[in-house]
Amino acid sequence: MLSHDENGLLTRTGPDTPMGETLRRYWMPALLASEISEADCPPVRVKLLGEDLLAFRDTQGRVGLVDEFCAHRRTSLWLGRNEECGIRCVYHGWKYDVDGRCVDMMNEPAESRLREEVRITAYPTVDLGGIIWAYMGPPDLRPPEPAFEWTQVSEEQRGVSKNWQECNWLQALEGGVDTAHVPILHRNFTANTTKGGYAPNSTFAKAGPPTVEVDTTDYGYRYAGIRSFGDDEIFVRTYHFVMPFHQFRPGENTVTPYTTGHIWVPIDDDNCMVYNWAYSTNGDPFDEWDMVETRLGRGPGQLQPDFRSIRNMDNQYLIDRVMQKNENFTGIEGVNNQDQAVQEMMGAVVDRTREYLTSSDLTIVQLRRLLLEAVRTVSDGGDPPGARSAYYKLRALDRIMPKGASWRDEMLPDMYPDSVSR
Ligand code: FES
Ligand SMILES: [Fe+2]
Structure with missing residues (x-):
């Protein structure tokens, strides 16, 4: 929960607003x-x-x-x-x-x-x-250029797209770092995942609700969703949040290993443009990009020329109540469309004074804390975190491990390939 003033501070990004001034430093x-x-x-x-x-x-x-x-x-x-x-x-x-x-x-x-x-x-x-x-x-x-690893690989190794979302940037970003909703909002009742989402036999669907752990870093934070998986194992997904609006997440459902992510950029205070990227992490061409995007609902033919989704607020996301009874949780096709629907239908700028957060919302709480701190730092004449960060080579992973194993011990080295320190 935020105060009315804090909510305004984080969500207004025009010229001469504190958050606008902060974002303009990146x-x-x-x-x-x-x-x-x-x-x-x-x-x-x-x-x-x-x-x-x-x-x-x-x-x-x-x-x-x-x-x-x-x-x-x-x-x-x-x-x-x-x-x-x-x-x-x-x-x-x-x-x-x-x-x-x-x-x-x-x-x-x-x-x-x-x-x-x-x-x-x-x-x-x-x-x-x-x-x-x-x-x-x-x-x-002006900070150094944003030379993240995904920007440095060949075009064949990478996919990049964007889609227009009709809500405030922070609302969409909060949906992005919210890992708890994934096997709920995106649940499928059948093995047929052409509608997008997670089938009953998928790892996500079989795992329990997550315990979320967050480590603050100088670029933002890294976090893990840790889910029990059967009696003896845990399913761990790790992510990075890079200030002020980047997320790195593990790829899924392809032969080629990849890291993917999003950037949530304010168009104005009621709209944002979401940039989506993915790149193969083994040097192979990433030929599965169109397939991944199609499953998410923003592949070829699924977006309008202005990058708005074909399924949008104006047509109620083409929600199908029969599908909602029998096939998937929402009655909406496409994982990204499902996300957009819940984020946009909060209203353009959600009233964060009226929320009821739980421990599964830890990444959202930490996100707001870091952004508020950055605004304060900039208004005090300082450099906001992450703008000059050297942590450009970041990877996000998922892994099934024995119960009791530590993701920090087992996964951190691979989340920072080639880094001398973390
Ligand atoms: S030259 Fe007159 S309006 Fe542009
Ligand atoms: Fe989602």
Whole structure:
């Protein structure tokens, strides 16, 4: 449970809000690289932390992430022409380069120097791991690039996608770090898992409810859900949460071993974009990405062009009450759609003063604590945790072990391959 003020503090991310200022100290996904894959391709509107921006790739392949609106009379540069190293407003022809500098004005005499005074906001970007990342904070405090291991492997070894979720970023992130709901919300009553979810014979379904253990680290925290599995064993899944909005989780249901994860990025305070990634951890191509995504409900053909799910709040997620009686717990197809439904139907920003948390919500409590601390650190002039972290090589694992075995003893080395310390 949070106070009304704390809830507001964590969920408001616009310019000049404390959380907005904190998030702006990190690199954050702005769009998929594939959305602007070629030089001079059509520009794309991007809303990030309540700011309306425009992304484009110029003639030399450089990425611009600029204010969406023209400095002259404020029409949208999305209508603009992406031409010869700049985006040109179609209203009166002002043209801007990737740094936001106005380089030409068609409604001014050629000898006019006025353009030299005009500049629109432009944020630095980096193209890494199939994602264009933006840094929207003070230039002198820009952290190192987000070189997580999954961003460094070849394209064949990785899958990346995104989907629009119609609720506040924190609500979606809290759903992500909540491990207790998995075999409940995502339960299947039959072995047929084409609807998404966990069949009665799956490890998840056979295991008991989790004991959750959390270790705070300098990048966020690592945690484990420990479930009893038969009389003599435990089923342990380990995860990482990296400030301020990354999760690493173990892959499932494939031949290729992989680590997967999400990044929950505020579009504005009522919407977020969830970035999804996975990469094979043995160097093999990750050919099973489309299959994994389809099972989750955001595979090819399951998202609309604006990255909203086909099943969404407007059509009640196409809930099927007969399916809910006979086939799965929710009557909704696709694991991700099931998550979205429960998270969105709390309302855009849930009232956290009215919750009733239990010990299975430990990761959520710790998440809020760390975020509130980060906000305080930034407002006191400090560096928020994780922004400069060296813990980029993180893996998440699951394992069945004898009862009494310690996940910290058995699994930590593999959760930090190549790290000298943890
Ligand atoms: S509004 Fe863009 S040039 Fe006039
Ligand atoms: Fe879920």
